[in-house]
Amino acid sequence: MDMDAVHAMGMRAELTDAQLVARCRAGDHEAWRELVDRFSRYVYAIAVQAFKLSEHDAEDVFQEVFTRAYEHLDKLRDDEAIRPWLAQLTRRLCIDRLRAGSTEQLEDEVEIADVDDVIGRLDESLAVHEALSMLSDNCQEILDRFFTRDESYRTIGDALDLPSGTIASRISRCLTKLRVEMEGRNLGASPS
Amino acid sequence: MTPVPAYDEEKLGEILSALPPAPEAWVNSAKEIPLSRQGIEQIVRRADADDEYRRRVIEDPEAALEEAEVVAHAETIEILRRRLDADT
Numbered sequence: 001m002d003m004d005a006v007h008a009m010g011m012r013a014e015l016t017d018a019q020l021v022a023r024c025r026a027g028d029h030e031a032w033r034e035l036v037d038r039f040s041r042y043v044y045a046i047a048v049q050a051f052k053l054s055e056h057d058a059e060d061v062f063q064e065v066f067t068r069a070y071e072h073l074d075k076l077r078d079d080e081a082i083r084p085w086l087a088q089l090t091r092r093l094c095i096d097r098l099r100a101g102s103t104e105q106l107e108d109e110v111e112i113a114d115v116d117d118v119i120g121r122l123d124e125s126l127a128v129h130e131a132l133s134m135l136s137d138n139c140q141e142i143l144d145r146f147f148t149r150d151e152s153y154r155t156i157g158d159a160l161d162l163p164s165g166t167i168a169s170r171i172s173r174c175l176t177k178l179r180v181e182m183e184g185r186n187l188g189a190s191p192s
Numbered sequence: 193m194t195p196v197p198a199y200d201e202e203k204l205g206e207i208l209s210a211l212p213p214a215p216e217a218w219v220n221s222a223k224e225i226p227l228s229r230q231g232i233e234q235i236v237r238r239a240d241a242d243d244e245y246r247r248r249v250i251e252d253p254e255a256a257l258e259e260a261e262v263v264a265h266a267e268t269i270e271i272l273r274r275r276l277d278a279d280t
Contacts, residue, residue, distance in 0.1 A: 029226045029227070032225070032226050033223040036219060036222045036223045037219070037223075040213070040214040040222065041211040041214055042211065043214070044212075044213075044218070045210065045212070049210075059215075059218055060266065060267075063221060063265050063267050066225060067222075067225055067267050067271070070225045070226065070229070121207075121210055122210060122211065124207055125208065125210035125211045128204060128207045128208055129208065129211055132208065143208060147205050147206075147208040147209040148211060148212045149212065149213065150209075172201065175201035176201060178204050179199065179200070179204060182204065
């Protein structure tokens with residue numbers, strides 16, 4: 001994975017969500033690409049993990065979410081609320097999709113409480129990915145490859161031209177940096 | 193930002209794994225939405241000026257989109273149809 005691909009992992013955080021939305025609304029196509037990068041995993045995960053949509057249905061929902069988001073960005077009342085807005089939009093479109101298919105599937109497989117639990121976990125994961133985006137490109141790439149792409153030490157070593165025997169220790173060091181970053185964020189978020 | 197309680201490294205790895213990447217083709221397609229919109233507007237403008245072209249677009253919107261180098265997703269075709277209807 002080259003550096004463009006690292007950036008395409010969608011977790012850069014130079015801009016706040018609100019700043020990114022404002023740029024999109026102003027017609028900045030690069031900002032739109034960044035917005036898609038930032039939330040593509042989240043929308044995808046809601047469709048396939050929370051609502052258990054097939055890949056085909058998930059793809060339709062995924063495209064429709066971003067199409068509608070692009071069309072209706074001006075209706076977003078609070079630019080910082082883009083994440084819950086996208087979650088709600090995805091949730092609504094997934095339910096529509098299930099209703100259009102089988103009501104039985106909707107009732108049997110999708111319990112609202114379960115959906116809320118899964119989306120809660122995804123929100124938590126997104127926050128950790130945001131923290132990850134503050135680490136070096138190298139750490140982002142190693143942790144992303146290992147934890148979200150499920151690649152072996154050997155595959156990661158080959159891709160990054162590193163001895164596979166060093167990958168475990170690199171993962172450990174990067175996780176420590178991530179923990180420190182998360183602690184800093186939580187301290188920053190605490191009331192003084 | 194969603195506050196996250198203090199976690200050890202193992203837990204952080206587990207949380208990271210909850211968000212695998214979406215298929216690359218889907219992401220690339222979503223990134224092209226602004227360009228798709230430009231392509232659709234070009235088609236609509238041309239259709240406004242050329243009845244024969246409009247007839248061809250209505251008959252085969254997918255081909256018109258492909259000619260304009262716009263990926264013809266179901267959603268894109270529907271938007272083009274709506275735009276042409278609105279201009280009728």
